Amino acid sequence: MTDHSQSELPPDDAALIARWRSGDERAATTLVGQHAQGIARFVASLGEREEVEELVQDTFVRAFGSLDSFRGESTFRTWLLTIARNLVRDRQRGRKRSRSHVEIKDEDIVSTSDALEGTVAAETEQRLREAVETLSPMQRAIFTLRVTEGMSYKEIAMAVGSTEGAARVHYHNAMRVIREKIDE
Amino acid sequence: MSECTSGAMRDLLPELVNGKLSTKVQSAVESHVTACTECAEELVLLRSLRPVLLSAPVVDTQRIASAVRAQTTGAASRVHARTAGTTWWRLAIAATALIAVSALGYLGLAHRPRGMREVAATHGLPHVAGNSSGDSSTGSEPAPPFTQAPTVSPRRSERVQTPPQQIAVTPPTRRPSSVSGAGALENLSDLSDDDVRLLTASLDKLSPVPDANPAPGIDPLGASLEDLSGGGS
Numbered sequence: 148m149t150d151h152s153q154s155e156l157p158p159d160d161a162a163l164i165a166r167w168r169s170g171d172e173r174a175a176t177t178l179v180g181q182h183a184q185g186i187a188r189f190v191a192s193l194g195e196r197e198e199v200e201e202l203v204q205d206t207f208v209r210a211f212g213s214l215d216s217f218r219g220e221s222t223f224r225t226w227l228l229t230i231a232r233n234l235v236r237d238r239q240r241g242r243k244r245s246r247s248h249v250e251i252k253d254e255d256i257v258s259t260s261d262a263l264e265g266t267v268a269a270e271t272e273q274r275l276r277e278a279v280e281t282l283s284p285m286q287r288a289i290f291t292l293r294v295t296e297g298m299s300y301k302e303i304a305m306a307v308g309s310t311e312g313a314a315r316v317h318y319h320n321a322m323r324v325i326r327e328k329i330d331e
Numbered sequence: 332m333s334e335c336t337s338g339a340m341r342d343l344l345p346e347l348v349n350g351k352l353s354t355k356v357q358s359a360v361e362s363h364v365t366a367c368t369e370c371a372e373e374l375v376l377l378r379s380l381r382p383v384l385l386s387a388p389v390v391d392t393q394r395i396a397s398a399v400r401a402q403t404t405g406a407a408s409r410v411h412a413r414t415a416g417t418t419w420w421r422l423a424i425a426a427t428a429l430i431a432v433s434a435l436g437y438l439g440l441a442h443r444p445r446g447m448r449e450v451a452a453t454h455g456l457p458h459v460a461g462n463s464s465g466d467s468s469t470g471s472e473p474a475p476p477f478t479q480a481p482t483v484s485p486r487r488s489e490r491v492q493t494p495p496q497q498i499a500v501t502p503p504t505r506r507p508s509s510v511s512g513a514g515a516l517e518n519l520s521d522l523s524d525d526d527v528r529l530l531t532a533s534l535d536k537l538s539p540v541p542d543a544n545p546a547p548g549i550d551p552l553g554a555s556l557e558d559l560s561g562g563g564s
Contacts, residue, residue, distance in 0.1 A: 172400055179396040187390040200390045204398050211403040275383050294377055295384045297349025326376070 160223040164214065179207055182224055185296060186231050189306070192291040193235045194284045202238070206231040221305050228292070228306035271329070278328035282321050289314050290321040335369040344370065348377045 166174040183203050190202045209230050217226055279287060288307055292298045300314040307314065335341050340363040346352050347360050364370045
C-alpha cells in the first residue's frame with residue numbers, strides 16, 4: 148500500500164555504496180550528507196543531546212568500517228539507525244545514569260516560525276515541544292521516525308531493536324500523550 | 332469529535348505527511364480525512380509536529396564527512412582489494428577443478444581398451460584384438476572360440492540398447508583342420524566329414540605292424556621299452 152520498499156536500497160544509496168566499495172571515497176561524503184541529519188534527530192530523540200555530532204560521526208565511521216557486512220536486507224538508513232542506536236545504548240550504559248536529561252534547547256532549534264505561521268500559533272509550537280519532552284526515549288524515537296521519516300513500523304522495529312507490534316503501540320501511545328498534553 | 336471508523340486510513344497519516352503514498356492511496360486517504368473529523372485533526376497535529384521534530388538538532392555534515400573520510404581512509408581500498416582477491420581465488424579454484432576433470436577424463440580414455448576386454452570376457456563375447464592368432468598362452472584370458480572375428484566393440488549406446496547375446500558378430504569359422512599333429516586329434520568331434528575321410532585315408536596308409544627299426548626320433552612305445560631293453564643288456 149505504501150511506496151517504500153523493505154528490502155531494496157534506494158538507487159542513490161546503492162550506487163553510492165558501490166562507488167565507495169570500488170575505491171571512490173567521495174561517495175562517503177555524499178552518503179553522510181544524505182543521512183547525517185536524520186541520524187542526529189534519531190540520536191537526539193533517544194536522549195542524547197550533548198554529543199550528538201560525535202555519535203553521528205561514530206555511526207558513519209563504524210558503518211564504513213563494516214560495510215562488508217551490509218547485505219542490503221534493510222535500507223541503508225535503517226542500518227545506520229541500528230548502528231546509532233547501539234552506540235547510544237553503549238554510551239548510556241557507560242555513563243550509567245549520569246547522562247543529562249533530554250531537553251530540546253532553543254538554540255538547537257531552527258526557526259520554524261515560517262513553517263508554522265498560519266497553521267499553528269507560536270504558543271502551540273511551544274506546547275508541542277513540551278509535549279514531546281514528556282515522551283519516554285523509546286516513544287520519542289519511534290514517534291520521531293514515524294512522523295519525520297514516514298518509516299514503516301517494520302523498519303522502525305529494526306532500527307530500535309523492537310517488534311513491529313511494539314513499535315505500533317509506542318507510536319499510538321505517544322500520539323495519545325501528546326494530544327492529552329496540548330488539550331490540557 | 333467523530334470516532335474514526337477506519338484504523339487503516341488513520342495509520343497512513345504519517346506516510347501522507349511525508350509524501351510516501353502512491354497517488355491512488357493518497358487520494359483515498361485524503362477522501363477519508365475530509366469525512367473523518369478525528370483523522371483531520373490528527374493530520375493537522377502531525378503537520379504541526381513534523382517541523383518541530385525536524386528542527387533539532389542541527390549537525391555540521393561537512394565536518395562529519397571530513398572526519399569520517401579521515402578515519403576511513405584506505406577502508407574503501409581494502410574493501411576493493413578484498414573483493415578483487417575473492418574474485419581471483421574463485422577463478423583459480425575453477426581453473427584447477429577444470430584441469431583436474433580434464434586429466435581424469437584423459438586417463439579414463441587411455442585405459443578404456445582394457446576395460447572393454449574385461450567386459451567382453453564377462454559376456455563371453457569374442458574379442459580378438461591383438462590376439463587374432465588364437466594363441467591361448469596369454470595367461471588367464473580364455474582362448475577365443477572363433478577365429479578372426481572382427482574386432483567389434485559396440486559403442487556405448489549399442490551396448491546399452493542391445494543385450495550382449497544379440498550382438499551381431501561374424502559367424503564362427505572352423506579352425507583349419509589338420510590331419511597330423513596332436514592338435515588335430517584333440518578335437519575329433521570338431522572335424523568335418525572331409526577331415527575324417529582324409530584322416531582315415533592317412534591311417535590306412537600306415538602299416539599295422541610296427542617297424543622293427545623305427546626312424547630316429549620316433550619312439551612309439553616311449554622310453555619305458557628302451558629302458559627295458561637297455562636294462563636287459
